[in-house]
Amino acid sequence: MNNQNMYVVGATFLVYLILMLGLGIVAYRRTKNLSDYILGGRSIGPTTAALSAGASDMSGWLLLGLPGYALVAGFEASWIAIGLLTGTWLNWLLVARRLRVYSHAAKDSVTMPAYFSHRFNDKSHALRVISAVIILVFFLFYTSSGLVAAGKLFETVFGLDYQLAVVLGTLAVVSYTLFGGFLAVAWTDVVQGLLMSAALVLVPVFALNAIGGIDAAHAAIAAKNPELLTFFNDAKGQPLGWIAILSLLGWGLGYFGQPHILARFKAISDEKEVPKARLIAVSWTALTLFCALSVGWVGLGYLQTDLADAETIFMVLVDSLFHPVVAGILLAAVLAAIMSTADSQLLVSSSALAEDFYKAILKKDADGAELVWVGRGAVVLIAILALLLALNPDATVLSLVSYAWAGFGAAFGPAILLSLYWRRMNRSGALAGIVLGGLTVVVWKQLSGGIFDLYEIIPGFILATLAIIVVSLFTAEPEQIVLDKFDEVEHKLA
Template sequence: MGNNVGVTITFLIYLVLMLVIGYIAYKRTTNLSDYILGGRSLGPLPSALSAGASDMSGWLLLGLPGYAYAAGYEAIWIAVGLLAGTWLNWLFVARRLRTYSFAAGDSLTMPSYFENRFNDTSRTLRVVSAFFILLFFLFYTSSGLVAGGKLFETVFQLDYEVAVIVGAIAVVSYTFFGGFLAVAWTDVIQGLLMFAALLLVPIMAINQAGGWAETRSAMEALNPELLSAFTTTEGAAIGVISVLSLLGWGLGYFGQPHILARFQAIRSEEDVPNARRIAVIWSAFGLFGALLVGFAAIGYFETTLPDGEKAFILLVDALFHPIIAGILLAAILAAIMSTADSQLLVSSSALAEDFYKALFRKEASQTELVWVGRFAVVGIAILATALAFDPDSQVLTLVSYAWAGFGAAFGPALILSLYWKKMNKVGAVAGIVLGGATVVIWGNMEGGIFDLYEIIPGFILATIAIVVGSLATGEPAQDVQDGFERAMNPK
């Protein structure tokens, strides 16, 4: 990188600002509801930007531009799938989840929601759900730390392992103290910063390269197949399996605990429509801005980049004054922090609320649970950091595995729990276990049908398991059905 002084100063100012926000949130965090869901007090703007920022992580500025750089227009399919998933999730899940998670015993976490929704006194649903949350979030959080490692390695010439540790400390510090309010408030700043960066960088790069026509010509000169969304870079037609796999990313939204937590935390269900509009607009600009970063890098750089996932970082260094570059590179840090903090918070919530309180200390005080959650953040971050130490890790690969795991394990169970009153706890457990297990098994197979993105078979099999399991074991208890009806039709 060029002159690092301006970049370093900007980074330090940004980190101090995030820590100040974390401290303010710490002073306002008095119980577990505050720590996990911010007391359900988010308005439309913070809930929308927080959901978007926690969703789009470092892969939006590193992984997706890297994929666009390598695959060209083929990458458009994944953006379309993700945008459709964002819209459908806000449309069909947000309002109902906000209403029923509150009615179902003021459930703070997804495992507690499932337990209360199906009146599961055995704790099976809660423990099974928490297990899969912890499993897949280890990979998801690790992906963010890999992105942070690449950022600090490139900007400050740090050893990769040291860079990963620096990023982990930055995220843990304010999540540890401030909880959900710190995460949500910082997500607003981080979401706006990411939005600005993904508009400014590709526009500047394409302009410097001589305009879109020149950029397109450079892509064609490198490989004409980059300009087709229907062929691979080798010139073969993209098969049905490939298209479905890319569009299938949209299914993941219905099961992401860190995104669904924003729906639970919305101040009122009346705020949902405005939040949905903000979230969809933000996602549209972010996703297609990220694609343009990858395309612009092809046109701007005369030599092929050894690691396409560093396209955004290298464009910023080449195009902007160090002070401005520092602000724009802070957008990557923002993307990493805004997702990793959310993932750590949900994981710590699962440990504090769904393991510690549910199984070991039912009488634990609110203060005790908050501190258990805080120390859980540290423990989970240490494990994720260890996973991230492989310098050859690809951000998008780690994200795709975790995204599929959550989408398949929790997506069908959540949707049917909100819309099908005959679903019961047997069906819920069957769906969560089969969905999560399918992703683990399918993801380790290859060739033929196994090239299909594992979220699709996982989602389908989980849905079948829920329906069969529920119908085979009878309808849920009448009081559960009555509670479901009251929550969905409060008037």
């Protein structure tokens, strides 16, 4: 990109960042207590909830990781999209309404650790502390993936040193999250979600037009490697085994345990709005996943030479196909994708420190204003730690996301699902499932070969589910107060 075009793109980025910061300042004026800061006072509507959940879910992975994988693997990448779309639908169908109602009934729990603690009347705080530790550990990797994506964006577009680019991306994300909290994150997510979807539609359409249409693109890919056009073979022509297909579909299991996505369910203003939000969320996810895959597939036909980094394909196509002003807007979509997830992750992590460590353990009488400032300090601390992890230029967005996604999905997914539907589940079962699910992911990730090539979320999810059921059945029934609360919520949901 020449200097003149770089200045135009840079000006577009600056306008976009000013807009996001402005939303953060407006949200700051409406943030009075911790519930406002963490969940926006449970006041967001269905459209905001749906787009915010989608935008915070997909991150820079949607515009960098998935198109890059589609560029390298061809139609094989469809299996991930199928798993993710199914997971999105099931999460909104099975979890959203029940979690909104139950988290409010469980002493208005604004964080996931607080929900587990109040759901099972855990006076020892073991559930709360262990859940918070898992959130902090895996969100360091997840947030780092967003900062890596930011580094690649600024490095590719502006030719900056990678490490300087990561620092600039971190400052951009922290700026409005620090002040506005959940409302700033939710409002900016709506803008970012719309921008991401528009960019993902435009880029493959213009690229296809430049190639000469779908038939021309198909012929160009077939000439390079016909195996990229198959669903059941890999790029080398080897059949995809059941381990590979299950591993790709298994990404859908992760949705049930993602704290930053589940927070949107708790924040929706009325549980009766969930069906409307579900329709919007699933439609947005279907559109953006298909278009992200199309960016990679069309890129296969468009490029004359291979890219050194496949995860830059979206940015390369934008730079090649569009006027600098339009390119600046479309590249801002990458920044939007990064910011929309990293801000949510920072917010959930800070809430774990403020609500589940500081208030629950250190200072039980801390008031709302004090906790908000503790949360803001935690945002800065966690951002610095994630930044240090992201400074490694060899890190890839997809690998960091896959590890964190598996960790949350296995540790929290079964516990959330069963806690919402199974009356007999108790504190000991919840604790066993959360610990075993998280540990399985960590251990399985270090092993390879044979069954250990299976994506770690699947064994983690299965073992966590079994642990919850077995331990709950072989230990004492929940206390009567816990059973009464479950019955009360079931009556309200009926």
